[in-house]
Amino acid sequence: MSIKAEEISALIKQQLEGYNNELDVQETGIVTYVGDGIARAHGLQNALSGELLDFGQGIFGMVQNLEANDVGITILGDDTNIREGDSVKRTGRIMEVPVGDELIGRVVNSIGEPVDGKGDIKADGHMPIERKAPGVMERQSVSEPLQTGMKAIDSLIPIGRGQRELIIGDRKTGKTSIAIDTILNQKDQNMICIYVAIGQKASTVRSSVSTLEKYGAMDYTIVVNAGPSEPASLLYIAPYAGATMGEYFMHKGKHVLIIYDDLSKQADAYRELSLILRRPPGREAYPGDIFYTHSRLLERAAKLSDELGGGSMTALPIVQTQAGDVSAYIPTNVISITDGQIFLDADSFYSGVRPAVDAGTSVSRVGGDAQIKAMKKVSGTLRLDLASYHELESFAQFGSDLDDATKAKLDRGARTVEVLKQPIHSPIPVEKQVVILYALTHGFLDKIEIEDVLRYQSELFDFLDQSHKDLLDNIAKTGQLPEEADMDAAIKDFEQTFQPTQKNDQSQAVSND
Incomplete structure (x- = not known):
């Protein structure tokens, strides 16, 4: 029985093809330094910036520096089990989540x-x-x-x-x-x-x-x-x-x-x-x-x-x-x-x-x-009001005789600061913000004592939820400010029910004595 040379070469080619298919080539490097959460490795010539590297034991690193002789690696986790001389291999994947x-x-x-x-x-x-x-x-x-x-x-x-x-x-x-x-x-x-x-x-x-x-x-x-x-x-x-x-x-x-x-x-x-x-x-x-x-x-x-x-x-x-x-x-x-x-x-x-x-x-x-357009309308003058208030406030503390216009600006500014205060974890829907800022800029709060402002706001919101829900829904849906007459009427309705804090006249008399 003779074996032909062509059969032998065909068999060898078949074996080589199978071997190539099973071959898994990975580029590996050797750790030359490790400490303070970083490592350096030699031999990773084709590593990419930001590439994930595998140190084994479930520890990975990310390539940061690409230098002539080695690569600088930031270690993503605990580096205590990595030693100089350990091998590190490329994954071919950029850092991902x-x-x-x-x-x-x-x-x-x-x-x-x-x-x-x-x-x-x-x-x-x-x-x-x-x-x-x-x-x-x-x-x-x-x-x-x-x-x-x-x-x-x-x-x-x-x-x-x-x-x-x-x-x-x-x-x-x-x-x-x-x-x-x-x-x-x-x-x-x-x-x-x-x-x-x-x-x-x-x-x-x-x-x-x-x-x-x-x-x-x-x-x-x-x-x-x-x-x-x-x-x-x-x-x-x-x-x-x-x-x-x-x-x-x-x-x-x-x-x-x-x-x-x-x-x-x-x-x-x-x-x-x-x-x-x-x-x-x-x-x-x-x-x-x-x-x-x-x-x-x-x-x-x-x-x-x-x-x-x-x-x-x-x-x-x-x-x-x-x-x-x-x-x-x-x-x-x-x-x-x-x-x-x-x-x-x-x-x-x-x-x-x-x-x-x-x-x-x-x-x-x-x-x-x-x-929204409603907020743009009611907040237009707020920044100027605050700026002029803080400017006048610094002057007012040096003089007691103030004209009526200056007093009015100071009063409006103090109420603006009070309205913009807000407790933690208490976000307010934009339609309610529009209503209270409308009340502020249209003078409804000018006659309210500063210590009553936040209570006024809270009770106004409750009143609108019960009696004028359509007004709030209109602002929320359209983003537009309702007719001034409707806004004024709703706020005036509320003011008929609002009870200002009664000042203790007796304590004032005692302090005057």
Whole structure:
């Protein structure tokens, strides 16, 4: 029996083809340094910036530096089990997070893993955390209002869907409270909310989640939590992960509100990573690309064109200042990227004016386009009234003899400040805001004592709910201000039932004696 050469070569070719099909080629490198949450590896010549690397044992890293001899890697998790000489292999995947409806109502970490003890999440898919922002032709102008439920913001500094509005102020001035209250006000507003907690204490995040659950807001909210005890890499990528989760819904034609609390801590985490990776430090030791870090994040907020579904993502970044210094490096960077800022004043906060919005420093570059017409009409003079009140207030304390016009301005200003006060977690529907601001600007509150103003407001709302519900419904449905005669008649009806607080004449007589 003879075997032909052609048969042998055919058999060898067949074996080689099968061998090639089973062959699994992976590019691996060797860890040359590990410590402080970063690693360096030699031999990964084809690694991509932002690519996921696998250290084994369920530990992953993300490529940050691409250098001549090695790559700098930020480790996404605990690095205690990684040693010099260990192998690390490429995954071929850019850093990505799970997205989908299953995330709504859950608390997840920076890489989309659940941390609320409610079981695994079945994601609709995965998307990379770094995505190119929509271009100019893919957007449309911001015109649809996003109601925060706070009179001081909706009247003076209106926010539109697709806008980026910075919340800025010293620590403990109510920045997070404004963000949480805005989420609470999105109930039944066809809005998905994402709250990204960066470097917040676990107890603070737990308290915020409890508040959202108490008011039913977790039904439409995702919480992304990167705590202060976690590696700097997770604090750095947390806002990008949140933005990706939001973009998934935006591209489906839905409306998203995302809050970054706060970008000061993310900048500090990025500075830490950059310095450990031996990147050259710049101003205040931040790396040279710190502006790009925030701009490429915030540019992803947009109102998409109708051809792309008309979805929107509204960003409310939070930045902390030191002693009210808005001219520091990170605050000026983020102010220049955003479409306006809500500045919270510590002095006002401690004097009891809450929310402590400084109307003089705060601004919205979208302006009246993000207001319903009724609100635009009643709030037109508010900013001027407040400005002239604060100016006159400083002069009035030096002189006792004031003319009637000045007294009237001071009285109106004091009542304006009182009306704009609002308790925490008590958002007010826009139609009720319009009514109380109408009463203020048309002089109905001028004869009400300042200590009675908030009680007057509360009782007016109750009265309208019972006796003039059609008036409120009309404002809510049309966005237009009803006829002045109807508004005046409703408020006058209420005033017949309102009982001012009786002053204690006896105590006044005693004090005079």
